[in-house]
Amino acid sequence: xxxxxxxxxxxxxxxxxxxxxxxxxxxxxxxxxxxxxxxxxxxxxxxxxxxxxxxxxxxxxxxxxxxxxxxxxxxxxxxxxxxxxxxxxxxxxxxxxxxxxxxxxxxxxxxxxxxxxxxxxxxxxxxxxxxxxxxxxxxxxxxxxxxxxxxxxxxxxxxxxxxxxxxxxxxxxxxxxxxxxxxxxxxxxxxxxxxxxxxxxxxxxxxxxxxxxxxxxxxxxxxxxxxxxxxxxxxxxxxxxxxxxxxxxxxxxxxxxx
Amino acid sequence: xxxxxxxxxxxxxxxxxxxxxxxxxxxxxxxxxxxxxxxxxxxxxxxxxxxxxxxxxxxxxxxxxxxxxxxxxxxxxxxxxxxxxxxxxxxxxxxxxxxxxxxxxxxxxxxxxxxxxxxxxxxxxxxxxxxxxxxxxxxxxxxxxxxxxxxxxxxxxxxxxxxxxxxxxxxxxxxxxxxxxxxxxxxxxxxxxxxxxxxxxxxxxxxxxxxxxxxxxxxxxxxxxxxxxxxxxxxxxxxxxxxxxxxxxxxxxxxxxxxxxxxx
Numbered sequence: 001x002x003x004x005x006x007x008x009x010x011x012x013x014x015x016x017x018x019x020x021x022x023x024x025x026x027x028x029x030x031x032x033x034x035x036x037x038x039x040x041x042x043x044x045x046x047x048x049x050x051x052x053x054x055x056x057x058x059x060x061x062x063x064x065x066x067x068x069x070x071x072x073x074x075x076x077x078x079x080x081x082x083x084x085x086x087x088x089x090x091x092x093x094x095x096x097x098x099x100x101x102x103x104x105x106x107x108x109x110x111x112x113x114x115x116x117x118x119x120x121x122x123x124x125x126x127x128x129x130x131x132x133x134x135x136x137x138x139x140x141x142x143x144x145x146x147x148x149x150x151x152x153x154x155x156x157x158x159x160x161x162x163x164x165x166x167x168x169x170x171x172x173x174x175x176x177x178x179x180x181x182x183x184x185x186x187x188x189x190x191x192x193x194x195x196x197x198x199x200x201x202x203x204x205x206x207x208x209x210x211x212x213x214x215x216x217x218x219x220x221x222x223x224x225x226x227x228x229x230x231x232x233x234x235x236x237x238x239x240x241x242x243x244x245x246x247x248x249x250x251x252x253x254x255x256x257x258x
Numbered sequence: 259x260x261x262x263x264x265x266x267x268x269x270x271x272x273x274x275x276x277x278x279x280x281x282x283x284x285x286x287x288x289x290x291x292x293x294x295x296x297x298x299x300x301x302x303x304x305x306x307x308x309x310x311x312x313x314x315x316x317x318x319x320x321x322x323x324x325x326x327x328x329x330x331x332x333x334x335x336x337x338x339x340x341x342x343x344x345x346x347x348x349x350x351x352x353x354x355x356x357x358x359x360x361x362x363x364x365x366x367x368x369x370x371x372x373x374x375x376x377x378x379x380x381x382x383x384x385x386x387x388x389x390x391x392x393x394x395x396x397x398x399x400x401x402x403x404x405x406x407x408x409x410x411x412x413x414x415x416x417x418x419x420x421x422x423x424x425x426x427x428x429x430x431x432x433x434x435x436x437x438x439x440x441x442x443x444x445x446x447x448x449x450x451x452x453x454x455x456x457x458x459x460x461x462x463x464x465x466x467x468x469x470x471x472x473x474x475x476x477x478x479x480x481x482x483x484x485x486x487x488x489x490x491x492x493x494x495x496x497x498x499x500x501x502x503x504x505x506x507x508x509x510x511x512x513x514x515x516x517x518x519x520x521x522x
Contacts, residue, residue, distance in 0.1 A: 154351075154354040155356065160323075161342045162367065176358050252358060253360075254357055254400075
């Protein structure tokens with residue numbers, strides 16, 4: 001019985017994921033109907049609100065606003081974070097100078113620093129981009145650094161033994177070997193970037209998604225509030241899953257088709 | 259009868275690799291190798307044998323140029339070398355295959371680094387993949403192969419660059435016993451077609467006696483030359499018959515008698 005179920009799960013993982021989602025939504029619906037909290041809408045109320053906001057375009061324009069600092073911040077974090085991480089992995093001097101900065105950034109409670117950013121850069125785009133960068137970059141940089149350090153020394157020796165140049169070592173061995181762990185860090189960083197973007201909109205000035213959440217709450221449209229929150233969670237999950245797919249397609253030929 | 263020679267400075271004519279006065283000290287305190295002087299004859303298979311801690315892998319890596327000695331020098335064809343070179347190819351204990359590349363690409367990697375064109379390097383890689391018995395697996399990835407097959411890819415990669423010397427670091431230690439025996443027999447056959455010099459690190463006395471023209475025994479802490487043994491075993495017939503050869507069996511006992519003092 002469990003064997004048959006296991007085979008089914010291997011062949012149709014999508015079905016199982018849908019089933020677990022359906023169970024979750026059913027529990028939500030039941031919890032909503034018990035009226036344990038006046039601010040907790042049922043699943044169907046939330047879905048209706050989501051449909052309304054999609055239909056009148058308010059959700060779309062909110063995302064358009066939120067995506068600006070998110071995309072700018074993520075592109076910057078990826079470029080600087082990956083380069084800094086790889087450099088720290090390859091060179092001890094870069095590690096000494098740069099690593100403490102990223103470790104501090106990763107450990108610091110960034111939400112507490114956002115008012116400070118606002119104080120310096122005002123309430124505009126710069127502050128919001130910085131909020132995304134501060135959350136996304138440390139995890140990207142530190143994972144890139146660790147991924148380079150963890151490359152099997154014998155693979156590097158192999159390249160040396162066939163008289164590979166330093167350049168060949170880096171581009172033919174170290175970067176491909178580091179890429180799985182580096183991508184794990186990038187996925188975490190992108191997820192953190194979403195937090196940064198929403199946090200900035202909640203703490204700095206309400207725009208985009210943050211505005212929709214704040215506004216819906218203030219006028220007690222809790223079904224709308226939940227709908228927005230659900231949509232941003234779903235959006236983040238889908239983005240991160242697509243990243244994983246992209247990684248497999250581009251960089252891990254041995255995992256394709258298995 | 260086999261001969262057990264004392265340690266002497268070797269003066270045979272055609273030595274492809276010479277190890278002269280090698281010392282290796284780690285962290286300024288741990289002496290891994292002390293005063294190693296050795297010559298490796300062209301076309302010979304020499305085993306470096308000893309218990310763990312005798313520095314045999316360190317010595318092989320110094321010969322390959324992957325490690326720098328604290329003092330002393332390595333000469334290849336009479337020239338002093340300070341790093342890896344095209345005349346030496348290395349076979350790694352853990353195979354060191356690129357998991358993202360197919361068998362064909364892995365086997366061709368040494369040639370690719372040297373800038374050999376795709377057609378030429380893949381033809382050559384195919385030839386050696388065939389030679390090591392992996393024909394039909396060219397498009398597989400390492401994780402689809404068994405340990406023994408992975409090491410065959412490592413061997414094909416080392417053969418493909420057509421180096422004169424093959425340096426093998428415990429090449430069979432990560433594979434199971436049956437695969438190891440098959441591999442050893444195949445190595446004897448390979449020597450009939452490929453005229454190469456082999457230097458093999460091993461901790462297996464049987465393996466050393468089975469394969470070697472010459473066995474260099476190292477003693478541990480610090481690693482020094484203990485003895486050089488020259489098995490005289492006829493390997494021309496059935497490779498399986500060697501394992502019943504009295505010469506082979508006696509020599510294993512002799513070497514074990516000499517080494518057991520170092521093992522607690």
